[in-house]
Amino acid sequence: MEKLSIVKIGGNIIEDEASLTGFLKLFSNLKGHKILVHGGGKRATHIASKLGIASKMVNGRRITDAETLEVITMVYGGLVNKNVVAKLQALNTNAIGLTGADINSITSEKRPVKEVDFGFVGDVKQVAHNAIDKLIKADFTPVFCAITHDGNGQLLNTNADTITSQVAVGMSNLYETSIYYCFELNGVLKDINDKNSVIKHIDTSLYKELLEQGIIADGMLPKLENCFDALNNGVKSINMGNTSMLTQENDNFTTITL
Amino acid sequence: MEKLSIVKIGGNIIEDEASLTGFLKLFSNLKGHKILVHGGGKRATHIASKLGIASKMVNGRRITDAETLEVITMVYGGLVNKNVVAKLQALNTNAIGLTGADINSITSEKRPVKEVDFGFVGDVKQVAHNAIDKLIKADFTPVFCAITHDGNGQLLNTNADTITSQVAVGMSNLYETSIYYCFELNGVLKDINDKNSVIKHIDTSLYKELLEQGIIADGMLPKLENCFDALNNGVKSINMGNTSMLTQENDNFTTITL
Numbered sequence: 411m412e413k414l415s416i417v418k419i420g421g422n423i424i425e426d427e428a429s430l431t432g433f434l435k436l437f438s439n440l441k442g443h444k445i446l447v448h449g450g451g452k453r454a455t456h457i458a459s460k461l462g463i464a465s466k467m468v469n470g471r472r473i474t475d476a477e478t479l480e481v482i483t484m485v486y487g488g489l490v491n492k493n494v495v496a497k498l499q500a501l502n503t504n505a506i507g508l509t510g511a512d513i514n515s516i517t518s519e520k521r522p523v524k525e526v527d528f529g530f531v532g533d534v535k536q537v538a539h540n541a542i543d544k545l546i547k548a549d550f551t552p553v554f555c556a557i558t559h560d561g562n563g564q565l566l567n568t569n570a571d572t573i574t575s576q577v578a579v580g581m582s583n584l585y586e587t588s589i590y591y592c593f594e595l596n597g598v599l600k601d602i603n604d605k606n607s608v609i610k611h612i613d614t615s616l617y618k619e620l621l622e623q624g625i626i627a628d629g630m631l632p633k634l635e636n637c638f639d640a641l642n643n644g645v646k647s648i649n650m651g652n653t654s655m656l657t658q659e660n661d662n663f664t665t666i667t668l
Numbered sequence: 669m670e671k672l673s674i675v676k677i678g679g680n681i682i683e684d685e686a687s688l689t690g691f692l693k694l695f696s697n698l699k700g701h702k703i704l705v706h707g708g709g710k711r712a713t714h715i716a717s718k719l720g721i722a723s724k725m726v727n728g729r730r731i732t733d734a735e736t737l738e739v740i741t742m743v744y745g746g747l748v749n750k751n752v753v754a755k756l757q758a759l760n761t762n763a764i765g766l767t768g769a770d771i772n773s774i775t776s777e778k779r780p781v782k783e784v785d786f787g788f789v790g791d792v793k794q795v796a797h798n799a800i801d802k803l804i805k806a807d808f809t810p811v812f813c814a815i816t817h818d819g820n821g822q823l824l825n826t827n828a829d830t831i832t833s834q835v836a837v838g839m840s841n842l843y844e845t846s847i848y849y850c851f852e853l854n855g856v857l858k859d860i861n862d863k864n865s866v867i868k869h870i871d872t873s874l875y876k877e878l879l880e881q882g883i884i885a886d887g888m889l890p891k892l893e894n895c896f897d898a899l900n901n902g903v904k905s906i907n908m909g910n911t912s913m914l915t916q917e918n919d920n921f922t923t924i925t926l
Contacts, residue, residue: 457719457742460718460720461715461718461719462718480747483746483747483750484715484743484746485742486746487745487746487747487749488742488743488744488745488746488747488749488750489738489741489742489745489746491745492741492745492746492767492769492770492823493741493823495767495770496767496769496821496822496823497821499772499817499821500819500820500821504771504772505771506764506766506770506771507765507767507769507770508764509750509754509765511750511753511754511757511765512750512763512765513762513763513764513808514757514762541806541808544808548799548802548803548806550771550799550802557750559754559757561758562758563755563758565750565751565754
């Protein structure tokens with residue numbers, strides 16, 4: 411099986427021109443087949459507020475009403491995605507920007523209304539790995555933004571981490587897949603106050619130990635749960651750290667395997 | 669040679685939900701290989717004004733400054749393009765939304781500053797017909813918005829009619845191409861005051877006659893000049909009329925050939 415890297419960057423890299431340019435160079439230099447997934451974050455909030463649309467949050471989570479979905483479609487699918495694609499082309503990476511609607515690549519289901527109505531938010535139902543593979547086989551590099559569709563004409567806002575893991579799971583039917591989650595930390599930390607206390611390798615048994623010791627907590631809990639879910643569904647390895655983990659020189663990041 | 673239809677719709681169809689839905693059904697039913705090109709028009713002006721960006725016009729032409737380019741990228745590349753793609757998917761057309769930056773499909777050159785500085789406006793330099801053909805061969809239907817790139821990371825605003833004719837010329841290397849320009853009239857009219865005075869067929873000699881008689885004037889002049897330019901560069905036929913020309917039943921539109 412050939413290898414495929416799925417790299418995710420968050421809003422903090424997107425926001426900052428110098429960070430984005432630096433990252434895109436590393437991504438372009440990454441050997442082999444690859445897919446990029448990006449969030450959009452604050453840019454959408456900023457433009458929404460300029461348009462007089464208030465960000466609605468419930469329990470720290472954004473509610474995507476019709477107006478907010480329009481802004482997300484403009485910012486994630488247009489402004490951010492197309493600028494990333496243009497910058498990658500300048501670095502000789504033959505990028506193609508996608509939402510889940512394009513080539514019907516990611517179908518999702520509008521989240522059912524329970525205590526909270528999240529609005530136009532989609533939970534991933536299906537990844538069209540064969541369609542995505544046609545792009546890869548044509549030597550194009552897919553660049554996904556955090557938008558999916560329901561197959562009936564409705565775009566839906568979907569978490570970029572989830573898109574990353576679901577696309578990786580889907581592509582595991584055809585490739586040996588590795589995920590690279592780029593974030594602000596150097597990796598999963600043993601001591602949250604010591605940024606150099608990176609745990610270099612986590613497997614299932616260490617994961618259980620760390621959970622019991624309470625070392626994995628707060629925001630890291632759902633992230634790692636998501637990781638082991640992906641690993642249990644065919645993803646070979648998951649890497650977490652800052653963008654320099656994409657270089658060969660830096661081995662100070664966390665690799666997670668079963 | 670296989671046939672390929674390149675269909676262009678303008679802002680007036682995009683603006684109106686019912687017109688757009690009706691058109692997309694016709695487009696979906698169109699047999700054979702096809703490409704859609706769309707403008708964006710008033711939606712961009714509307715959102716720009718909401719964001720406090722004034723539309724700058726010189727001699728009736730929009731000046732694309734950096735802020736305006738951002739809005740165009742959001743509206744054409746995001747909001748309009750991705751909603752069209754999602755709607756086409758619901759009609760079982762496996763659409764893929766593109767700017768000229770995606771798969772490096774349309775490279776352009778920033779228009780040189782002469783009497784007027786048009787800003788971030790690009791004149792088409794090259795169409796990557798082989799790259800676009802990889803999508804067609806994969807059974808995807810390209811949907812282009814009116815944005816190109818310079819290959820150095822800069823997106824550029826480009827007239828949708830020009831994108832249509834240039835893509836058609838490029839694809840003529842591989843296909844027998846026909847353009848369908850959908851607009852508000854039934855076709856090229858003999859008498860501008862009689863909407864049913866459609867000239868059904870224009871060839872080179874009739875074109876010269878019509879020019880001499882002053883029947884082709886104003887806005888139609890550059891449109892037809894553009895058409896004959898495309899025909900002289902490999903496009904087989906060009907059709908102008910309202911969207912119903914895409915059906916078999918209606919033959920009341922203008923077909924232009926050499």
